[in-house]
Amino acid sequence: MNIDWLDAFLISGLFQVAMVTGLALLLHLQLGLARIANFGVVGFWGIGMYVFGVLYVKVDWPFGDPWQFLASAAIATFVAGVAGLLIGWLISDLNTDGVLVGTLGFATAVQILATTEDDFTGGALGMGGLDFPFDIGRVKDNEFLWLVIMVAVVAAILLYVWRVHRSPYGRLLIAVGGNEPLVRSLGKSTFRAKLWLFVVGSAGMGLLGAMNGVMVHYLDVGNVGVGVTLAAMVGLVLGGTARVWGGVVGVILTVGLFDIVVQSYLPLPEEWYSQAIPVLREAAFGLTLMLVLLFRPLGLLGDMRRDKLMGRIHGR
Amino acid sequence: MSDPAAPVSLQVEGLRSGYHGVTVLKGLDFAVGDEIFAVLGANGAGKSTLLATLARLIPLMAGAIRFQGEDVSRLPPYETAGRGVGYVPQEKGTFPDLTVLENLRIGGMIGRRSRDDRMAEVFELFPDLRALQAQPAGTLSGGESRMVACGRALMQDPKVLLLDEPTAGLSPLYVDMFFEKIREIHETRGVAIVLAEQNATKTLQVADRVMVLSLGEAFAVMDAAELTTQQLKEGYRI
Numbered sequence: 001m002n003i004d005w006l007d008a009f010l011i012s013g014l015f016q017v018a019m020v021t022g023l024a025l026l027l028h029l030q031l032g033l034a035r036i037a038n039f040g041v042v043g044f045w046g047i048g049m050y051v052f053g054v055l056y057v058k059v060d061w062p063f064g065d066p067w068q069f070l071a072s073a074a075i076a077t078f079v080a081g082v083a084g085l086l087i088g089w090l091i092s093d094l095n096t097d098g099v100l101v102g103t104l105g106f107a108t109a110v111q112i113l114a115t116t117e118d119d120f121t122g123g124a125l126g127m128g129g130l131d132f133p134f135d136i137g138r139v140k141d142n143e144f145l146w147l148v149i150m151v152a153v154v155a156a157i158l159l160y161v162w163r164v165h166r167s168p169y170g171r172l173l174i175a176v177g178g179n180e181p182l183v184r185s186l187g188k189s190t191f192r193a194k195l196w197l198f199v200v201g202s203a204g205m206g207l208l209g210a211m212n213g214v215m216v217h218y219l220d221v222g223n224v225g226v227g228v229t230l231a232a233m234v235g236l237v238l239g240g241t242a243r244v245w246g247g248v249v250g251v252i253l254t255v256g257l258f259d260i261v262v263q264s265y266l267p268l269p270e271e272w273y274s275q276a277i278p279v280l281r282e283a284a285f286g287l288t289l290m291l292v293l294l295f296r297p298l299g300l301l302g303d304m305r306r307d308k309l310m311g312r313i314h315g316r
Numbered sequence: 317m318s319d320p321a322a323p324v325s326l327q328v329e330g331l332r333s334g335y336h337g338v339t340v341l342k343g344l345d346f347a348v349g350d351e352i353f354a355v356l357g358a359n360g361a362g363k364s365t366l367l368a369t370l371a372r373l374i375p376l377m378a379g380a381i382r383f384q385g386e387d388v389s390r391l392p393p394y395e396t397a398g399r400g401v402g403y404v405p406q407e408k409g410t411f412p413d414l415t416v417l418e419n420l421r422i423g424g425m426i427g428r429r430s431r432d433d434r435m436a437e438v439f440e441l442f443p444d445l446r447a448l449q450a451q452p453a454g455t456l457s458g459g460e461s462r463m464v465a466c467g468r469a470l471m472q473d474p475k476v477l478l479l480d481e482p483t484a485g486l487s488p489l490y491v492d493m494f495f496e497k498i499r500e501i502h503e504t505r506g507v508a509i510v511l512a513e514q515n516a517t518k519t520l521q522v523a524d525r526v527m528v529l530s531l532g533e534a535f536a537v538m539d540a541a542e543l544t545t546q547q548l549k550e551g552y553r554i
Contacts, residue, residue, distance in 0.1 A: 168421070168425065171414060171418050171421065171422055172422065172425070174411065174413050174414055174418075175411045175414060175422050177413070178411040178412055178413050178414070179408055179411055181373050181393075182405065182408065182409070182411070183422070184373065184392070184393040184394050184397075185371045185372075185373060185393050185394075185396075185397055185403040185405075186394070186397055186422060186423055186425065186426070186468070186472060187394050187397035187398045187425060187426035187472060188394050188425055188426070189392070189394050190394075242413070303413075
């Protein structure tokens with residue numbers, strides 16, 4: 001397959017779009033269905049990325065790639081899931097404000113740990129040595145294959161989200177988001193449902209973080225800032241938190257537009273790329289969030305269309 | 317665990333409960349058997365607090381609740397529901413983002429009987445819901461919402477149903493229909509009912525026994541047929 005028309009910048013941009021789409025889809029289950037405002041996305045993502053990096057680079061495994069790679073990725077995903085279990089347990093009975101502060105605090109703690117535990121993480125200097133579990137030739141070919149794998153992972157997440165929407169578990173999550181005390185009076189433990197939601201979501205976010213670490217080859221504490229959460233959150237809110245495709249449409253219109261179209265095709269001054277672009281990106285995303293909440297709070301795709309969905313299921 | 321075949325028995329002893337340290341119910345003692353037990357009282361008397369406490373959504377400050385002989389005072393709400401206590405709140409009794417059918421299915425998450433059989437029974441009781449199955453509950457009228465909430469609670473196969481002002485704010489046509497349905501649910505399904513209401517006239521027509529609540533205290537607990545207008549007025553502090 002000839003991929004000469006793709007430059008490295010475009011592959012990297014498409015990878016970011018796919019990865020943030022995956023995060024937005026997982027966030028959709030928490031925020032869109034169960035109305036849990038998880039502002040700690042980057043914390044779980046960062047745990048996956050750093051645990052993978054430390055295990056892959058610093059542990060002397062008795063076997064080489066691809067088993068070393070797969071074992072590191074599996075453990076990183078598991079650890080992120082366990083972190084989700086712990087955070088989910090701590091915030092399960094908190095109100096919206098408590099969840100927001102709690103998850104934000106968790107993400108901050110992860111960033112501080114990544115900075116201070118420099119024996120493991122490399123601290124502020126960062127850590128290199130992460131690489132693909134394959135080598136098919138040129139750097140561009142390897143990166144393109146990794147992009148394809150990321151798209152496949154995100155497609156699997158989309159399928160999972162799609163199935164949750166149609167399952168009794170999905171109905172339970174929507175019910176929890178709509179009226180949690182009422183669900184408790186119906187004979188179901190909302191605590192267990194929310195905990196499972198956090199475990200699966202956090203594990204998925206951790207896996208995406210590990211995959212990002214492989215793509216960038218270098219772990220930098222600057223990457224585990226609020227920007228990752230903001231990108232997933234803004235994309236989801238713009239597309240529509242309650243719709244399966246909301247995250248996909250929203251992230252393409254935000255991350256896709258900014259990271260690919262604006263940065264690749266607009267004639268921006270050279271010196272902007274080091275300092276001004278990241279600041280501009282966060283400002284643009286913040287402004288988008290405000291405008292959407294003011295003028296189209298349900299997002300571009302709007303509210304759930306469960307009447308049509310159920311009509312199709314029941315042949316009406 | 318209680319015996320599923322045992323007759324309904326809900327006993328309340330010295331019940332005190334409220335919100336954020338403020339006592340609303342100030343020591344209630346009563347028992348509910350296989351009957352329609354009405355709870356009457358003015359606004360603020362504590363009717364809704366009583367039903368939410370019985371459903372275990374509000375913690376007890378003191379006293380005990382026994383269901384089928386088992387102390388359920390410290391059980392979480394979902395375990396109390398699993399024992400056979402169904403609850404229909406006065407407001408927000410449905411999940412607005414879910415369709416009518418999904419609301420009913422949520423109610424049917426517990427219980428041993430076939431869910432299809434239970435669904436058919438709900439549609440038989442409330443035939444209007446059949447045509448509304450695919451409609452989101454958030455788009456329903458007040459009367460339709462109450463039917464969904466009531467049907468959803470019946471999907472749990474409850475032994476006792478706690479109904480919090482099911483006719484509040486409804487048109488007279490719906491009010492008459494609901495009182496007929498309450499009697500029907502009790503007589504044909506053997507479900508004991510605790511009915512909190514302000515509509516004393518209609519309530520006393522269907523209830524077997526009544527408790528008049530006055531500022532969180534039981535002013536009177538007696539056979540519904542024996543309650544006098546004077547007692548009712550005193551209980552309502554008119």
